[in-house]
Structures are given as C-alpha cells and as structure tokens.
Amino acid sequence: MSNIADTLRSTYESGTTRSLAWRRHQLEQMNKMLTENEAAFLEALRTDLGKPAVEGFITDIAFVTGEVETMIKKLKKWNKPERVGTPMFNMPAKSHLVPEPLGVVLVIAPWNYPVQLLLVPAASAIAAGNCVVMKPSEVSAATSALLGQLVPKYMDPSAVSIVEGGVPETTDLLSQHFDHIFYTGNGTVGRVVMAAAVANLTPVTLELGGKSPVIIDESADLRVTARRIAWGKWLNAGQTCVAPDYLLVAESKQDALVEELRKAIGEFYGADPHLSDSYGRIVSPRHFDRLESLMAGGTAAIGGDTKSDERYIAPTVLVDVDPESQLMSEEIFGPLLPIIPMKSVADSIAFINARPHPLALYVFAENKNVVSNVLARTTAGGVTVNGTLMHLTNPNLPFGGIGESGMGGYHGKAGVRLFQHLKPVLTRGTKIDPSIAYPPYTDRKAKIFRRVL
Numbered sequence: 327m328s329n330i331a332d333t334l335r336s337t338y339e340s341g342t343t344r345s346l347a348w349r350r351h352q353l354e355q356m357n358k359m360l361t362e363n364e365a366a367f368l369e370a371l372r373t374d375l376g377k378p379a380v381e382g383f384i385t386d387i388a389f390v391t392g393e394v395e396t397m398i399k400k401l402k403k404w405n406k407p408e409r410v411g412t413p414m415f416n417m418p419a420k421s422h423l424v425p426e427p428l429g430v431v432l433v434i435a436p437w438n439y440p441v442q443l444l445l446v447p448a449a450s451a452i453a454a455g456n457c458v459v460m461k462p463s464e465v466s467a468a469t470s471a472l473l474g475q476l477v478p479k480y481m482d483p484s485a486v487s488i489v490e491g492g493v494p495e496t497t498d499l500l501s502q503h504f505d506h507i508f509y510t511g512n513g514t515v516g517r518v519v520m521a522a523a524v525a526n527l528t529p530v531t532l533e534l535g536g537k538s539p540v541i542i543d544e545s546a547d548l549r550v551t552a553r554r555i556a557w558g559k560w561l562n563a564g565q566t567c568v569a570p571d572y573l574l575v576a577e578s579k580q581d582a583l584v585e586e587l588r589k590a591i592g593e594f595y596g597a598d599p600h601l602s603d604s605y606g607r608i609v610s611p612r613h614f615d616r617l618e619s620l621m622a623g624g625t626a627a628i629g630g631d632t633k634s635d636e637r638y639i640a641p642t643v644l645v646d647v648d649p650e651s652q653l654m655s656e657e658i659f660g661p662l663l664p665i666i667p668m669k670s671v672a673d674s675i676a677f678i679n680a681r682p683h684p685l686a687l688y689v690f691a692e693n694k695n696v697v698s699n700v701l702a703r704t705t706a707g708g709v710t711v712n713g714t715l716m717h718l719t720n721p722n723l724p725f726g727g728i729g730e731s732g733m734g735g736y737h738g739k740a741g742v743r744l745f746q747h748l749k750p751v752l753t754r755g756t757k758i759d760p761s762i763a764y765p766p767y768t769d770r771k772a773k774i775f776r777r778v779l
C-alpha cells in the first residue's frame with residue numbers, strides 16, 4: 327500500500343494531473359471502460375445482486391457516464407479561477423478563488439451500487455485534478471474483480487489505482503497519508519475511517535445511511551404515492567441508501583395505501599415476484615439472514631416469503647409494527663417496508679425528530695401547507711416531495727447526509743469542489759502606495775481610518 331501511495335504522490339507532485347487535457351482523457355477513458363464492457367458489468371451486477379439489466383444500466387452505467395460527460399463538458403469552466411469582489415481599501419487589486427486539487431485521494435465504496443459509488447467520486451476527484459486510489463467493496467466480489475481488472479487497462483496507473491480487498495487491506499490503506507478520504511458505507515466503519523484520518527488531519531467525506539422516513543398525508547394521491555414508494559423501495563431489492571425505510575401514514579388511509587401498494591407490486595413484479603426479471607436478490611447469505619430475522623418486528627400484510635438458496639426476499643409490507651423491535655431501530659436496507667399509522671402530521675414530525683437525522687426524507691401530500699410544515703420542522707440529508715430517490719438524480723443538488731447520515735455532499739460541480747481547495751488570491755497593483763497605510767500612526771491617520779473603515 328505504501329508503494330501505491332508513494333507512486334501516486336510522486337505523480338501528483340510531477341504536475342501531471344494539473345493538466346486539463348490529462349483529466350479529460352482519464353474521464354473519457356472511464357466512460358470508454360463502461361461502454362466497451364457494459365455487458366460484463368451487467369453480468370457482474372447480476373452475479374452479485376441479481377440486478378436486473380435495466381436497473382444495472384440505469385443506476386450503475388448511465389448514471390456514471392452521464393455525470394462524467396457533464397464533468398468533461400464543464401471541465402474548463404469549473405476549473406477556472408473565479409473572480410470575486412474587492413473592497414475599496416484593498417485597491418488597486420483583484421481577487422480570485424483559484425481551484426486547486428488536494429493531492430492524493432482515497433475513495434472507499436460499498437456493495438449496493440458498486441460501480442456508481444466507486445466511480446462517481448473517483449471521477450469527481452480526477453476532474454478536480456487529484457490522483458485517486460479506489461477501494462471497491464469485497465462484498466460485491468464479481469464487480470470488484472471486474473473493476474480491478476479493467477481500471478488499470480483504461481486509466482493511467484501512475485495516477486489512478488485500484489486496490490481490491492476487505493478489512494485488512496482497507497485498514498492498511500487507511501494508515502497511509504491521503505489528502506482526502508471519501509467513504510460510503512455504514513456509520514460504524516465511518517467512525518473507523520474518521521479516527522484513522524485524525525493522524526494526518528485528513529479531511530473526510532462520509533456518505534452514510536440511516537432510516538429514511540416517508541410521511542403520507544391524508545391529502546396524498548394514494549395511487550401515485552404507492553407506485554413511487556414501491557419503485558424507490560424495491561429497486562435493487564431495497565438495498566439503496568435512500569430507499570424508503572418506513573412509512574408514517576395518516577391512520578385513516580393505511581388500509582387503502584396497503585391495497586395500492588399491493589396493486590403496484592403486482593403491476594411491477596407480477597403475481598409471483600420471485601419469477602420476475604425485474605426484481606433483484608440480497609447480496610449475501612449473511613445479509614439475507616439479518617433481513618429474515620428483522621421480519622419478526624411486524625406482520626406481513628404483503629409478501630413475507632423467502633428462498634434462502636436464492637437469497638430471495640419478496641417485496642414485503644409489514645403492519646402492526648413493534649416500535650421497539652430491531653426492524654424499527656436499525657436501517658433495514660432490504661425489501662421490508664413497515665407501516666406505522668399516525669394520528670397527525672405533527673405526530674409524524676415528532677416521531678422523525680426523536681431519531682437521528684435521516685439521509686433522505688419523503689413527504690406525499692397535495693396540501694402545500696403540510697409540505698412546507700414538514701420541510702420547516704425536520705432535518706434530512708435531502709428531500710423529494712411527492713416522490714422517492716429522485717433528488718439524488720439531479721446533479722445540481724449536492725447529495726449527502728447530515729449528522730448520523732454523513733457529512734459532505736457530491737454530484738455535479740459540488741463533487742468536483744469537494745476535492746479542491748478554493749485558494750483565495752489577492753493580487754495588488756504597485757502604481758499607488760499611499761503612506762497612510764503604514765506607521766507611524768498619527769492622529770490624522772487615525773481619524774481617516776475611523777472615517778473610511
């Protein structure tokens with residue numbers, strides 16, 4: 327690991343990555359890697375997660391190529407010094423913010439969107455002018471192996487490196503000196519990463535998870551609500567950091583909502599979702615066992631069936647939920663959807679505010695006052711109103727958490743800025759150099775200062 331870090335550091339110091347042409351070429355190569363090997367990527371995602379090809383294409387291929395294309399298009403603009411105002415007392419002078427790369431960056435990714443969550447931060451770091459070490463998750467082993475084989479073929483190995491492995495390899499990497507660490511995964515390991523970063527005062531971005539709630543007001547359009555929740559929840563079999571974790575529904579609407587969810591599941595995945603080509607699988611037997619045991623926290627109103635040999639868990643809606651159960655105390659990160667009836671939106675807000683800040687929050691309501699009340703009185707990493715997941719697909723909205731759900735945001739320009747220091751530069755002219763600015767401090771000068779400052 328220290329050889330890798332040393333190689334990248336000397337490349338960084340050579341100035342190679344400062345060239346915009348070099349950055350553009352690396353970004354083009356990343357997209358070439360994805361398009362030329364699309365079939366192999368989709369196959370690896372199917373092996374790891376039973377990911378339907380369309381889902382794999384949208385979330386792990388097109389999402390990345392789209393972000394990277396924007397970075398290529400905006401490369402010059404986003405890396406130009408930004409002129410800012412200069413106060414009178416500095417004159418004559420000009421002021422700029424000069425975007426500078428940070429140096430050598432480490433990106434550690436999880437297994438649920440194993441291409442997107444590794445390559446989008448890595449591309450942002452490259453567009454910003456850094457060298458990068460990428461560490462894919464060992465849990466999505468087939469995708470990790472494919473990336474491990476392809477990245478060195480397509481990208482400059484003296485500046486962009488990939489290290490496969492699990493805890494020992496990551497621990498070893500974390501003992502090296504990086505200029506930024508970008509970690510996506512759970513909060514327990516997030517704390518390990520942050521503790522390791524202390525040694526070198528390395529800044530960290532933590533993209534974590536948590537229980538993302540959905541408020542369903544009595545004014546909501548239940549058919550659209552159910553379809554949008556079903557899509558966001560059962561995409562990737564619920565293994566999405568911003569998937570709806572639980573529903574807080576107006577109690578008068580619970581039964582109707584369950585029926586609409588039943589219809590949506592039927593439309594999306596057929597009468598037996600196990601036979602559907604559009605429904606994924608749980609990533610590993612360990613994760614399957616955890617989810618199966620979480621089901622004890624409620625009663626299955628829809629689904630509930632499992633097949634351990636295939637790591638299949640049906641889209642499942644749980645009612646009569648025990649608020650003290652593990653189902654309601656840890657992030658579900660799978661296809662189980664508990665519903666809790668609520669007497670009022672105020673009660674739903676209080677329920678959410680009694681828990682750590684979520685990564686995402688969703689509110690479904692036709693009543694605009696309900697929406698503004700929820701927005702004003704809750705805190706979350708991001709929000710989609712009358713929808714799920716979609717806020718993270720707009721590159722103009724930085725994506726990230728707050729508190730227990732993480733720190734720092736990326737995507738689009740925010741992602742590139744995350745891996746840069748905006749260096750303030752004040753450039754003064756020399757034609758005028760009034761002596762009022764210098765000692766000795768006479769009474770006359772003091773009076774002038776008091777007037778103009």
Ligand code: NAD
Pocket residue numbers: 434435436437438439443461462463464465491492493496497510511512513515518532533534535536566567568657659685726727732
């Ligand atoms: P994971 O098990 O793949 O771990 C993530 C990374 O951490 C892996 O690369 C792994 O090798 C490394 N790691 C694991 N243990 C480590 C240790 N002790 N020391 C150093 N590194 C270690 O993935 P996970 O954590 O199970 O991912 C699921 C979590 O990630 C969920 O909480 C989910 O909400 C969150 N997540 C967040 C986002 C986001 O963008 N905010 C996206 C996806 C997932």
